[in-house]
Amino acid sequence: MIKLFFGKMNRAAAILLFLGGAALAQSPPKSPPPKSVPPPVRPEVFGTYEKAISAVPGVSVKLCVAQGEVKINGWGREEVRVFVRSGRDPFFKILERDADSNKAAWLFIGNSPASDPGASECLTGETIELDLPFGATLDISGRTAGVAVESIRRAKAKIVEGSVRLRNVSGGVTAEVFQGDVFVESCLGPISLQAGAGNITAFDLKPGEIGDGFRARTNSGTISMQGVKHRQIDAGSIFGSVFFEGSFLPGGIYDFKTTNGKVRLLLPADSNGKIIAAYGFGTFQSAIPYKVLADNNTTGGKSIVAQIGNGNATVNVTTASGSIVIESAQ
Amino acid sequence: MKQDCLDIGLIQAYLDGEAGPAAAREIASHLAECELCAEAIAAADSEYSTVSSALGREIDVMVPSQRLWERISSEIESNGQRKSFFDRLHAAITAVLPVHGLAAAAAAVLVVFFGMVFLIGERQVNPDYSPVVTSPQTKDNTGPLNASVTAPNNDMLAAAADTPAASARNEFVARTNLNDSQLRRIAAQPVVRRNTEASVSRGETFLPGEESYIKTIQGLQQGIGAQNASLSVSGQVSFERDIAVLDASIRKMREVVRRNPNDRAARRILYAAYQDKIDLLSSAAQRQELIASIK
Numbered sequence: 001m002i003k004l005f006f007g008k009m010n011r012a013a014a015i016l017l018f019l020g021g022a023a024l025a026q027s028p029p030k031s032p033p034p035k036s037v038p039p040p041v042r043p044e045v046f047g048t049y050e051k052a053i054s055a056v057p058g059v060s061v062k063l064c065v066a067q068g069e070v071k072i073n074g075w076g077r078e079e080v081r082v083f084v085r086s087g088r089d090p091f092f093k094i095l096e097r098d099a100d101s102n103k104a105a106w107l108f109i110g111n112s113p114a115s116d117p118g119a120s121e122c123l124t125g126e127t128i129e130l131d132l133p134f135g136a137t138l139d140i141s142g143r144t145a146g147v148a149v150e151s152i153r154r155a156k157a158k159i160v161e162g163s164v165r166l167r168n169v170s171g172g173v174t175a176e177v178f179q180g181d182v183f184v185e186s187c188l189g190p191i192s193l194q195a196g197a198g199n200i201t202a203f204d205l206k207p208g209e210i211g212d213g214f215r216a217r218t219n220s221g222t223i224s225m226q227g228v229k230h231r232q233i234d235a236g237s238i239f240g241s242v243f244f245e246g247s248f249l250p251g252g253i254y255d256f257k258t259t260n261g262k263v264r265l266l267l268p269a270d271s272n273g274k275i276i277a278a279y280g281f282g283t284f285q286s287a288i289p290y291k292v293l294a295d296n297n298t299t300g301g302k303s304i305v306a307q308i309g310n311g312n313a314t315v316n317v318t319t320a321s322g323s324i325v326i327e328s329a330q
Numbered sequence: 331m332k333q334d335c336l337d338i339g340l341i342q343a344y345l346d347g348e349a350g351p352a353a354a355r356e357i358a359s360h361l362a363e364c365e366l367c368a369e370a371i372a373a374a375d376s377e378y379s380t381v382s383s384a385l386g387r388e389i390d391v392m393v394p395s396q397r398l399w400e401r402i403s404s405e406i407e408s409n410g411q412r413k414s415f416f417d418r419l420h421a422a423i424t425a426v427l428p429v430h431g432l433a434a435a436a437a438a439v440l441v442v443f444f445g446m447v448f449l450i451g452e453r454q455v456n457p458d459y460s461p462v463v464t465s466p467q468t469k470d471n472t473g474p475l476n477a478s479v480t481a482p483n484n485d486m487l488a489a490a491a492d493t494p495a496a497s498a499r500n501e502f503v504a505r506t507n508l509n510d511s512q513l514r515r516i517a518a519q520p521v522v523r524r525n526t527e528a529s530v531s532r533g534e535t536f537l538p539g540e541e542s543y544i545k546t547i548q549g550l551q552q553g554i555g556a557q558n559a560s561l562s563v564s565g566q567v568s569f570e571r572d573i574a575v576l577d578a579s580i581r582k583m584r585e586v587v588r589r590n591p592n593d594r595a596a597r598r599i600l601y602a603a604y605q606d607k608i609d610l611l612s613s614a615a616q617r618q619e620l621i622a623s624i625k
Contacts, residue, residue: 064624122624143624160620161562178617179565196613197568219610220372220568238572238606239368257602260368260575278595280583296595300586303595320579320599321365 046088046125052081053092055104057135058153062095062108064122065142071127074134074151074168082109087125089114137171146180154189163198171208181221190214191230195221199240202228222261237261241322245329248273248313257318265317265326272309277317277324279303286326336360336367341374345567358570362578371571537587537597543604550611572610579603 055061057078063070068087082090089112096106109130110121122143132138137154140147145162149155154171157164163180166173172189175182178196189208193200195218204227205214213232216223220239231249235242236257245266248254254273256263267273267288274293277284279302290306308326317324336344336357343349344357361368536544561569583600587593 066624120624141620141624143621158620160617160624176616178613178620179562194613196617197565217609219572219613236602236606238610239372239568239575257606259579259603259606260362260365278598280579280586280596280599296593298586298590298593300582301590301593301596318599318602320583320603 046086048086049084049089050081051090051092052079053094053104053107054078055080055107055133055136056098056101057133058137059104059133059135060106060137061130061132061139062106063130063138063140064108064110065128065140065145065147066111066120066122066124067142067144068123068125068128070130070140070142070145070147072130072132072138072140072147072149072152074136074153075131076134077131078103078133079131080104080107080109080133080136081131083127083129084123084125085127087123087128088112088119090123090128172212191216194218197221200224202226205229207231247271248315250312252313254313254315255318256316258322259320261319261322263317263319263322263324265315265324266329267308267326269328269330270309272311273307273313273315274311275304275306275308275315275317275326277304277306279317279319279322279324281321282319283323285324287328288326290326335364336370338370338374341367341371345371345374345564354570355574358574359578361571362575368575537584537591537600539601540604543601543608546608547604547611550608550615554611554614569610569614573607576603576607576610580607 055078059080061080068084080092082092084090090109091112091114092104093108093110094104094106095108097103098105109123111119111123113121132152134151134153136152137156138149138152139156140149141158142162143160145159146164147157147159147162148165148167149157149169150167152169154173155166155169156174157166158176159178159180161179162177163183164175164177165183165185166175166187167185169187170189172191173184173187174192175184176194177198179198180195181198182193182195182200183203184191184193184201184205185203186205188206190212191202191205191214193202193216197220198218199221200216200218200223202214202216202223202225206229207213211232212230213234214225214228214230215233216225216235218237218240221237222240222243223235223237224243225233225235226245228244228246229249231252232254233244233252234255235244236255238259239261240258241261242256242258242263243266244254244256244264247268248271250272256265269288271288275286275290280300282302284302284304286306286308288308290308292304292306294303294305296303340349340353340357344354349357361371580600580603583596583603586596587600590596
């Protein structure tokens with residue numbers, strides 16, 4: 001049985017070797033290596049485009065950007081305009097129309113599928129400019145994009161890499177950047193800011209209505225708040241400092257947190273607040289006089305509860321190994 | 331700067347991703363402890379980011395530093411010396427055969443042929459050969475493993491029998507009543523180091539409310555390597571550093587809470603660190619989702 005099998009195997013091997021030899025003999029002995037075939041070149045569709053569409057004053061605009069510098073401005077027209085320089089042809093996809101005016105009420109702006117079928121559905125351009133009605137709501141997501149938004153009602157931005165600047169947004173801001181800085185100025189409403197690796201700067205922010213809060217989170221970066229008038233502030237960084245300049249409002253709840261950085265509060269000398277500080281292996285110092293309500297000085301579990309003024313705001317400050325510094329603004 | 335602080339060359343190598351894995355871990359843990367070095371690396375990282383954004387496209391063409399060139403050269407040399415017979419055979423075949431497809435086909439035919447010859451030879455040597463692994467020595471589930479079984483991780487398990495951990499393994503086998511193949515399946519599964527596993531192995535118990543944090547973190551940690559593969563070098567450095575900072579903080583505060591369970595401040599810091607770690611891991615997952623959604 002085995003002998004028979006080996007016999008067959010030998011025959012098969014001989015045939016294989018013969019075939020291999022024949023293939024080698026047919027091919028030239030030293031032929032040059034085949035040249036790599038270049039990938040098919042897509043027709044160049046980059047250019048300058050401008051389009052506009054009628055929209056209701058409170059239109060919701062969803063925008064996706066693969067790459068480019070994006071500038072979005074509010075204007076007084078009931079119209080959405082998009083301008084792309086050195087980029088792909090944009091297109092409007094109306095997701096919902098207003099029942100009365102038949103104008104666009106919900107709009108998606110992306111790359112025109114007809115111009116380049118194989119390309120991303122997200123806009124690409126060196127510069128992308130949008131004009132939206134003042135009352136518009138914007139939802140933008142992007143891969144590599146610098147985004148600047150100004151004078152609209154509400155903005156939501158989610159960017160992988162790039163910086164986000166928001167200014168004069170009246171109905172709330174949500175910004176999330178995984179690598180890059182976030183800068184928010186003169187905005188109203190609930191504010192939520194998040195940076196993976198980057199700094200967050202908030203300047204002159206107010207709540208739109210009672211209960212609107214301010215939240216800022218960064219993993220590696222500094223959070224700076226100046227003139228933030230929200231009564232609920234929650235700011236935290238893992239590997240960075242948290243800086244707050246302003247007053248604690250009566251009844252306000254403030255949370256400042258860092259794992260390995262400094263928390264610096266620059267307050268008016270007549271500030272009021274109950275400071276509940278847990279600083280583990282770190283330090284606590286205040287240039288403003290305070291009354292100690294409770295104190296624990298054991299290593300790793302250091303904490304203090306101190307009252308400044310009448311103490312009608314609650315201020316929680318937490319750091320594992322950083323320092324907490326309260327400075328007087330005068 | 332303290333005497334044991336990192337020098338700027340080491341910091342630069344770390345930021346450039348040129349420090350080896352072990353060195354990177356040491357640096358990360360040092361950064362978690364040393365505020366001066368943390369500030370120094372933050373400054374260097376910031377400079378790196380500024381330069382990256384300023385140079386933009388030019389920096390995408392990464393130019394290896396002298397240190398990296400040296401490592402590349404030594405790696406090439408050692409690879410050249412380590413070339414096995416099969417590598418050389420492969421090189422010879424691909425040199426002779428002009429078309430790679432033909433080379434691959436010929437290689438496949440050779441492999442099949444030698445495989446059949448080997449199998450037939452095995453049958454002749456061991457007529458009782460059976461593909462089903464049966465080891466009389468393992469019937470009681472406590473004896474040494476059969477060294478002749480050609481299964482993955484066999485060497486590892488056999489070696490384990492000679493280590494001080496063997497008694498623990500035997501105890502585990504006795505307790506769980508697992509047979510060899512089940513043990514091998516377990517051993518073949520990827521090992522993921524987690525804080526809880528470390529804690530359980532040390533016989534530590536969870537602090538009140540800690541378990542849910544740890545479980546959430548475990549869930550988020552799965553697949554985090556793949557999620558971070560698309561991060562830039564500085565992004566990966568930041569992520570690893572942040573994780574190291576949080577782990578160091580959790581470790582330290584856990585000790586404090588363990589010593590004094592009534593220490594509310596320490597507990598607050600500990601849970602804040604856990605929450606930060608959850609946020610950090612969630613952020614990595616969300617980032618990946620966003621990248622996937624932007625085609």
